[in-house]
Amino acid sequence: MSAESSAVNFSELVNKNKQTLARLKESSRLLLRRRDGEDLVLTTVTRAEQDRTVVSAATRMLAAMARRDPGTTELLLDVLPDAFPWVRFLPEPDVHAFAVELVDTMRAADSLSSNASVAQMLIAWQHTAEAYSDPELLIALTTDHAEDYGPVPDPKSVQ
Structure with a gap:
């Protein structure tokens, strides 16, 4: 708080x-x-509506700027590490994908008056950055394991 x-x-x-x-x-x-x-x-309802108005206005401005001028996208890419320091661990193409998804998800969430999807998207990208930040974890997640242990049994049937 x-x-x-x-x-x-x-x-x-x-x-x-x-x-x-x-x-x-x-x-x-x-x-x-x-x-x-x-x-x-x-x-109070008034304060909640004010918060919603501010978030909605910021979202619409960011989305409009990102659509209008390619330079704005570059500026967004430049400021992302200040807002989300963990993006430094993402590969360059993923940073761009994150920026695009952030703006698109914020616009969609604003249209529904719900920020839950934005929060979930940020958490998912942060976890992706965490995987890239740990070389051992990244190898474990990206290595193709040739061994196939067969089908996974239904947990309900295993006692």
Whole structure:
């Protein structure tokens, strides 16, 4: 959570709801810590819409710039290592593929008002970079193993 947020236990919201909700006037988000589940973030509709508007505007601007001028793609390729230091481990063609996929996925996700696919795509590319960063892992993943151990049995049938 950012400096603009504060954290409370979920039970405080349940037991002292007025006082807890009043804290939203002081910070943009309230982190609700839970013992038996994932923590939650509470914010106002206005703030959530503002966040969505900003992300959508940035996405549309980036996509429009990438489509208009080939120089923008070069600029994007130049700044990617600053934004995502792990791209330094990717081969050159993969860095370009990542840039294209990033812009395309951001545009598609924006049209659905959901950033889950962007987050998943970033995680997948980061894992790819991790594989390239470890020579032993890269060899293990890219070496063609001639041995065939036959069909894999259905896990349900193996006891």
